[in-house]
Amino acid sequence: xxxxxxxxxxxxxxxxxxxxxxxxxxxxxxxxxxxxxxxxxxxxxxxxxxxxxxxxxxxxxxxxxxxxxxxxxxxxxxxxxxxxxxxxxxxxxxxxxxxxxxxxxxxxxxxxxxxxxxxxxxxxxxxxxxxxxxxxxxxxxxxxxxxxxxxxxxxxxxxxxxxxxxxxxxxxxxxxxxxxxxxxxxxxxxxxxxxxxxxxxxxxxxxxxxxxxxxxxxxxxxxxxxxxxxxxxxxxxxxxxxxxxxxxxxxxxxxxxxxxxxxxxxxxxxxxxxxxxxxxxxxxxxxxxxxxxxxxxxxxxxxxx
Numbered sequence: 001x002x003x004x005x006x007x008x009x010x011x012x013x014x015x016x017x018x019x020x021x022x023x024x025x026x027x028x029x030x031x032x033x034x035x036x037x038x039x040x041x042x043x044x045x046x047x048x049x050x051x052x053x054x055x056x057x058x059x060x061x062x063x064x065x066x067x068x069x070x071x072x073x074x075x076x077x078x079x080x081x082x083x084x085x086x087x088x089x090x091x092x093x094x095x096x097x098x099x100x101x102x103x104x105x106x107x108x109x110x111x112x113x114x115x116x117x118x119x120x121x122x123x124x125x126x127x128x129x130x131x132x133x134x135x136x137x138x139x140x141x142x143x144x145x146x147x148x149x150x151x152x153x154x155x156x157x158x159x160x161x162x163x164x165x166x167x168x169x170x171x172x173x174x175x176x177x178x179x180x181x182x183x184x185x186x187x188x189x190x191x192x193x194x195x196x197x198x199x200x201x202x203x204x205x206x207x208x209x210x211x212x213x214x215x216x217x218x219x220x221x222x223x224x225x226x227x228x229x230x231x232x233x234x235x236x237x238x239x240x241x242x243x244x245x246x247x248x249x250x251x252x253x254x255x256x257x258x259x260x261x262x263x264x265x266x267x268x269x270x271x272x273x274x275x276x277x278x279x280x281x282x283x284x285x286x287x288x289x290x291x292x293x294x295x296x297x298x299x300x301x302x303x304x305x
């Protein structure tokens with residue numbers, strides 16, 4: 001059910017319910033003021049780029065984008081295309097949940113490898129997982145565990161226009177796609193069963209441990225990936241392991257608590273606590289430094305914590 005206080009009057013509420021009945025184009029929350037990334041990361045215009053029109057809310061709002069013809073990243077379930085918003089035409093009123101993106105913003109358009117998503121609700125689980133991740137991020141930030149804030153990527157669903165005069169590039173006409181801001185310097189920090197292999201970031205490993213504790217030991221958020229700056233982490237495509245999944249225990253068997261982990265945080269029964277010592281770094285760094293002097297935690301650059 002929708003929050004009634006969101007609608008200024010009964011007429012707009014009725015219109016919203018009618019629209020929801022007629023189709024599944026309604027967005028669940030407003031995405032506003034997505035920042036442009038550094039100009040050096042901008043997508044270069046070329047003849048190889050496809051011009052695609054994406055739409056929102058029964059084609060009322062249109063987004064004109066340039067899209068690379070080939071995916072630049074392929075995951076287990078999805079593949080991603082780089083894109084750039086040229087401009088947009090928004091006709092819905094400001095109080096509607098319409099994605100508002102600045103012209104020139106670099107974007108990532110994701111599609112499912114299993115086939116085109118022809119209904120908006122085909123992305124509901126992805127959006128739910130990002131909302132759940134944002135809840136964990138907010139709790140982490142409130143607890144002030146580290147000097148960086150954590151955020152879930154802002155994602156929304158748009159439809160490849162059914163306008164007969166438009167091109168669709170690498171997508172199908174009428175297909176629903178997941179759109180997120182492009183992340184420069186994309187990184188992956190851990191994996192479902194190899195918690196910290198080759199990982200360089202300590203706080204993001206502690207964040208996984210924190211999600212298990214904050215969920216009262218019911219689930220673990222892992223497979224952490226996204227963008228990191230000096231001030232924040234932006235995480236996308238989270239992977240959830242339930243407490244009864246054997247991979248959850250495997251993750252913790254590979255997890256060594258570091259200075260960001262708290263002694264009272266929960267762990268799965270039967271998993272022994274391991275501790276990073278101040279004379280060691282993560283396992284990858286240990287392998288590199290095996291025959292050298294160990295690096296102290298306090299000597300690590302900020303980007304490694």
